[in-house]
Amino acid sequence: xxxxxxxxxxxGVGLMGADHAExxxxxxxxxxxxxxxxxxxxxAGELAERFGVRAVGDPLDLIADPEVDAVVLAxxxxxxxxxxxxxxxxxxxxxxxxxxTMDAESSIRVLEAERTxxxxxxxxxxxxxxxxEYAQLKEIVDSGRLGRPxxxxxxxxxxxxxxxxxxxxIVRDSLVHEVDVARxxxxxxxxxxxxxxxxxxxVAPAGTIDPQVAIFRMASGALVTSEVxxxxxxxxxxxxEVTCERGTVVAGRPSVQxxxxxxxxxxxxxLWGGVIPxxxxxxxxxxxxLEVQAWVDASLRGEVVGPTSWDGxxxxxxxxxxxxxxxxxxxxxxxxxxxxxxx
Ligand code: ISE
Numbered sequence: 465x466x467x468x469x470x471x472x473x474x475x476g477v478g479l480m481g482a483d484h485a486e487x488x489x490x491x492x493x494x495x496x497x498x499x500x501x502x503x504x505x506x507x508a509g510e511l512a513e514r515f516g517v518r519a520v521g522d523p524l525d526l527i528a529d530p531e532v533d534a535v536v537l538a539x540x541x542x543x544x545x546x547x548x549x550x551x552x553x554x555x556x557x558x559x560x561x562x563x564x565t566m567d568a569e570s571s572i573r574v575l576e577a578e579r580t581x582x583x584x585x586x587x588x589x590x591x592x593x594x595x596x597e598y599a600q601l602k603e604i605v606d607s608g609r610l611g612r613p614x615x616x617x618x619x620x621x622x623x624x625x626x627x628x629x630x631x632x633x634i635v636r637d638s639l640v641h642e643v644d645v646a647r648x649x650x651x652x653x654x655x656x657x658x659x660x661x662x663x664x665x666x667v668a669p670a671g672t673i674d675p676q677v678a679i680f681r682m683a684s685g686a687l688v689t690s691e692v693x694x695x696x697x698x699x700x701x702x703x704x705e706v707t708c709e710r711g712t713v714v715a716g717r718p719s720v721q722x723x724x725x726x727x728x729x730x731x732x733x734x735l736w737g738g739v740i741p742x743x744x745x746x747x748x749x750x751x752x753x754l755e756v757q758a759w760v761d762a763s764l765r766g767e768v769v770g771p772t773s774w775d776g777x778x779x780x781x782x783x784x785x786x787x788x789x790x791x792x793x794x795x796x797x798x799x800x801x802x803x804x805x806x807x
Contacts, residue, residue, distance in 0.1 A: 470760050473499040473532040475523040475547060477511050480561055481538030483745050487756055488536070489515040495760040501526040502539075524550050534763045536756075537561060541636065545570045552581045557763035559756065561589040562640050564776025568784045571777035572801060584768040587759050588776035590644040592702075594758065595751035597715035601706060602649055604713045611709025616649060618642040618690035619716075621701040623742060625694045631673040634692055635659060635786045639678055642690040643779045643786075644771060645704055646680050654688075654782045656681040656797050659790040667695050678786060681795075699740030700747050774803060 474485045477500050488497040499518040502508040512519035520526040523543075527535055527550040534557040537547055541563040548565070551558040552574075564586070565571045578586055592598045605613050620642060629637075639659075646654060657680050661673040668674040675693035682688065703716030724736040741747040755770065762769040778800055785796040 468494050468764065470495045470763055471498040471531060471533045472496065472536060472760070473501070473520070473526045473529065473534075474536045474538060475501050475526060476537065476539030476561075477502040477504075477508055478538065479743075479745065481536070482511060483752065484536050484538055484559075484756065485511055485515060487753060489517075491753065492756055492760055494764060495756075499526050499529065499532055523547055527551055527556060528554055532556065534558065534760075541566050545574060548574045548586060549577050552577045552585055555581070555585070557585050557587075557759070557768070559587050559589060559759045560776065562644075562776070563636050563780055563783065564588050564773065565780055566636070568777065568781040571773075571780045575773050575777055575805075578773050583766070584772060586773040586776065587762070587768050588771040588773065588779075589755070590641065590648070590771040590775065590779070591748055591751040591755040592641060592645055593648050593770055594754040595715070595748055596754075598645065598648075598704065598751075601704065601713050601715040605649055605706055605708065606651075610706075610711035610713065613650060613706050613708045614686055615707040616646055616686070616688040617705045617707070618645060618688065619701060619703050620690065620692045621696040621698070622694040622744075623696060623699050627669045629694060630669065631671075631676070631790060632787050634674060634676055634694055635678075635790060636780075636783045638694055639676070639690060639692045639786065640779050640783050641702075642678065642688070642692070643680070643782045644775060646682065646688045647775065647778060648771075649704075649706060650682050650684065650686060652683040653778060653800060654680045654798050655683050656795050657782055657786045657789055658793070658795040659786045660793055661790065665693070665695050667697065673790065676790070679795075680782070700743050701740060702744075702747060 472488050474481050499520050500508050500511050501520045501523045508519040537560040545565045660677040678690045680688040705714045718738045722738045726734045758769050782798050785798045789796040
């Protein structure tokens, strides 16, 4: 690390990791991409050649590399625990894509290691906090001019996912964003989660519960509803509406790119409509840019901004309870360790 340039390595160069690599290589100030790692050596090699950086076989070698100052973990959640522990061991700031880990117990082990290491190093990839619309929604709620927030309604739809994206992944990898949005907007913990199973779409693999409807109860008694549907066959639709005592505010309502055309109207008339993004990289491109830039600048200052390892743990604990509720359709309480644990 020079005074003003952070040398970053990216672990995992699937859809998200490749997007972050491109972001770091081309449009993030005060940072430079220096290495990538992925089990798919061909993919890592192609990306390394494209950006003129090194491809490192073992992700733990990339993390330990003295030429790497900071790490973006865009690997699957089931390998995050050892990779996060390695970042802590080597004192490397890390932007860890969600989920932080796969369950509450492993998240607590990461929290304990980070606290033992003596300084915060982990920012978790809940990028919606950096989305201008979600950030403005939070500012409006926090201003108090609409009164106390009472309800929150989320819609989270993907166009398509692989057949391996089964019911539990919908909770752990998709609904996890709504868990963080609820904690972010209300500024409090979720005390109970219920995950309901509507009749599934015909395009879901047999036995896969898609869509799902989740209900969170917040510590204040407020309720949050979330529809998560990852095979809507249309596009990427994510929005959030807060109902307060004296008004409502929405983030993500289609409000731009509305167009009219004469093409295709069966009755000879025109058509009007808007554009639905293909996937999360389109819809949240600006949010990811702001998130990664904030992470780089904070890392250069020796700080962590945005979602911390505690936020990662709390979201994982809620999703762990959510997976339990998914099996029964009954409410499951969320019990967190004392935030001061190990202090
Ligand atoms: C994906 O991993 C993301 O994080 C996207 O934001 C989310 O919309 C999608 O459902 C996840 O699979």
